[in-house]
Amino acid sequence: MENHQTAVTAEEAERHLTLAVLAVQLLDQMKNSIRQVADEQGLSISQVDVLRRLLAHGPIPMRRLAEDMRCEASNLTGLVDRLEARSLVTREADPTDRRVRLLALTPAGEQLGHQMWQTLAQCCPLGTLDGERQELLVHLLREAVVAPTWVTVG
Numbered sequence: 001m002e003n004h005q006t007a008v009t010a011e012e013a014e015r016h017l018t019l020a021v022l023a024v025q026l027l028d029q030m031k032n033s034i035r036q037v038a039d040e041q042g043l044s045i046s047q048v049d050v051l052r053r054l055l056a057h058g059p060i061p062m063r064r065l066a067e068d069m070r071c072e073a074s075n076l077t078g079l080v081d082r083l084e085a086r087s088l089v090t091r092e093a094d095p096t097d098r099r100v101r102l103l104a105l106t107p108a109g110e111q112l113g114h115q116m117w118q119t120l121a122q123c124c125p126l127g128t129l130d131g132e133r134q135e136l137l138v139h140l141l142r143e144a145v146v147a148p149t150w151v152t153v154g
Helices: 010-041 045-057 062-069 073-085 107-123 131-144
Strands: 089-094 097-105
Touching (some): 010 045, 045 062, 045 073, 045 097, 045 107, 073 089
């Protein structure tokens, strides 16, 4: 996380605090929705995270995915084993380096990933905003978000 040590006024500090509180409240609402969608599909939050990352980025080396998720490779292996048992992901050799295993979505995994995103989009609290406000928010969030790790939209 970057260190933002610039001097701010009391008014700016209050606005920053309000933004942080609202962002965390929104995050909590979305996490609850993600948890509900995961439960409906018989998946853990971490398994949903694997599917989300693969949907956004395509096939990825197992080691890099473990780094991106900030977990041990052995933990990821267990998650992937369960997803593979459900035919949602496959492990395949990297065509450029056969020592590397790529993790990829199966057609069923891709379909489930899209289905979960549609469900989440329907219950997103930001969907209650009118179209003009949604467009403005999309613009503002794209400025604020440094490296999107969910799915690419539009």
